[in-house]
Amino acid sequence: MAGVAECVQLCIDYPGAVGIMARQNLPAFKRTVLVEMERYFAAGIHIDGEYKKLITQHHSTDHYIQFYNGSRVWYTGLVDDSKGLISQMGTTISFFFIDQVEECSEMHFNNLLGRLSLNLPNIKYKYILTANPMPGWVKQRFIEGKPADFVYIPSLPKDNPYLPPTYEEELRAIYPKELAEAWLDGNWDVMESGNFLFSWAEITRAVDKDTSQEGELHMGVDFAWSSGDENVAIIRQGNKMLSFDRWIYKMEDSLLSVDKVIELIERFQIPHKNVKVDAVSGGSPMYSGLVAKGYNVTPIIAGAKADDEEHYINKRAEMFYQLQARFRRDEISIVEDRDLKAQLSSIKYKPAQEKRMQLISKEEMRSHGEHSPDRADALALAFYEPVQRNPVIRWL
Template sequence: MNYKAVWKPLPGSQSLSLSCPCNEILYEGTRGPGKTAAQLARFRRLVGLGYGSFWRGVIFDTEYKNLTDIITQSKRMYRLFNDGARYLASASELRWVWPTGEELLFRFGKEESDYWDYHGQEFPFIGFNELTKQQSSEFYEMMFSCRRSSFRPEDYPLDDGSLIKPIPLETFSTTNPFGIGHTWVKKRFIEPAPRGTIIRETQSVFNPQTEREEDVTLTRVAIHGSFKENPYLDPQYIATLMAIKDPNRKKAWVEGSWDVTSGGRFDHLWNESLHVIKPFPIPSSWIVDRSHDWGESKPFSNLWWARADGTEATLPDGRKFCPPAGSLILISEWYGCPPGELNKGLNMSSTNVAKGVAWIDKRLAGEDVSEPEEIKEAGETLGQMNIIPGICQGVEPGPADGAIYNTGDNEQSIADKMAKQGVTWVPSNKKPGSRKNGAAIFADMLEAVIEGKKTESGMPEKPAFYVFEHCRGWISRIPVLVRDSKDPDDVDTSQEDHDWDGTRYEVLHEPKQVGAIFF
């Protein structure tokens, strides 16, 4: 008997995404290769095979309105099969159900708290539509606890007595580069291995079925798709993509490149080749201070700054460097986030953080002091500490978030606890409008460097902003900060913005020793 295929995947990435055996799949790339159709087909491929109500899936987006397109596509695809599937369209349902018991839900979620609507449920198939819309990995990773099934093949033999394969547990996401979650998605899927290369993570776990320890390997992969694979696309659509003026968006959507800054507040002004410079000894007349944004469950940020006063500095190659008075150079950083993680704190006490700051202050000034025992014991969990001993002659107190001065009844403030370790701060500028004002001044300082390269002297005419090249944590986080969608002049505060807060405090800070700064 001849059978006619109801739906057939396109050759290339779409077919590969359906046959891939990995537990965690990201189908990413340009606009238009058929990623959404592949996600829907990925779930549908196991309907009617014998899993029944055990084959249960959910596909997430961040908002209800964003589900419209994928629901529409599901109606076009699933009705082709003519297998009795029904779509339940009420706001409380939003699901496909099959006569054989399978069901696929469409839901929205993005906050860590949204997970609790699904806690304890079984979803062997979990999908995320446009994963880079997820601001962090929190909700995504928490849903893994629902990626499970109580199905046992031996309990549900087929009519002929044979056993079906164990039910697969999988997370299948689609996305383009770009979006508020660009950084964490890139770190999870793109940076560890080339596209198409399976990432394997093996751990020893107790298997309740065999009652012994066994090695279990979880697999993860990114599959790259291109609009060039889709013969059904209208060339006018391609022309529309090619006409995109934003260079980062065009690079992401047309080339599928992850080497972009995504809708950034500062990406139009950031130039790593100009703003990132090699370290040099800080002249004694320049002010060196530090800024601080507190965090415990979330990262803290300690940043050390040199503020130029108009006198020359000598570069390692002997050349002179003389930015205008008021120019800032980030010279060192200590970011309280475990290595390899995103937006997670060290849960270090304020006392121990202060001991670390005091030690770094002394090391930057060239003092040969022993590392505090509390810091030494923390070992590799210290996060990102990038310093150059002896780079300056001393460190002064700088601005910190005013929240560290808050106290409860009969409690010492974080600032009080730090002061006991010899670390004091100056309250940061938190006046109305300071957030946007700080962003505007920072943008002006970035622009001053770019404009300075166009002058005969090659130096900025207004206060500028530079970063020492070893401050790789700051460099990886600040240029990708996304604009606030409701207030484009501000930074979206739902991001990993702790370094930005510390930077903003410093930009707005005006030490008395430096003359007035004019922009």
């Protein structure tokens, strides 16, 4: 990772340097940037014929890395890490590096920019950013704005000789056409007209996000409709997705799926009413099987009328727009899963019909060669909260 290498070099070139390395959230940083940084932990450097260990300390609790010459790098998640950047806001620094800066707000970038004031001999302040230049403040400020003191270095996956030969083919098979074209061909303009319900920035911000985890458990179950589709069960508590299970059975093995759902209900002690299952088409016999065994779960029929008929064309649109609202408010946390992120990014809306929101259906997605978004559907089911109606009794 070039950003990590540049940070290490700045620490060597300017003894006593202080820098910050960050991503949008700390779990994502630890999975990516910190893994690259750990490659330097055992490295050494020759100074005037004397061998010295490059890094003398990694303080994982306070989130800093100490170098042999007094230089120090703090690391953090910009949004949800109270022990990192927030406690260091008064610190003056000489450089900073933000990985995937498009996931962060411009306010966080400006806060760090204002800290570039550490007084060192011959210091040259620097910031390093990596990003997918999707529509947003990063593209406007650095690509369209073209600041005089900034160098933009475009790079595509094909420029990386270390990727496996099937990398591009696999990505084009998994992700929506527009997103694959942006990532692989560098055409990020396509993202401005894709009718996507969820932005990629919203999806990535939600991965492993620290959020509330209170109240009863809920589970959403999307049953397979056809060969190759997955059965998926997602469990959440409060705003946090806890886990998901997936399995592939043939349609004639529906009783096995029923037993699998019952096993999850019993293992996690989920109230029956909080289990929302896809009860249409292939899901109908599974729902009936659950009820027959005494599990009065909540059936959801995607094409049925929405609770809020004024704004949504059907139940599926209502569910996904509820889910979208959680992403927009940053009130959801999902697990790191490539297929789930890909499926969320593939959900598209249609122009409103009679001012009612509607989505591209599963059938239409299949007809265009796209995969069935089974994991995204299970997530929408898990977080769906049906409108509770309390009718007013009027005495005549």
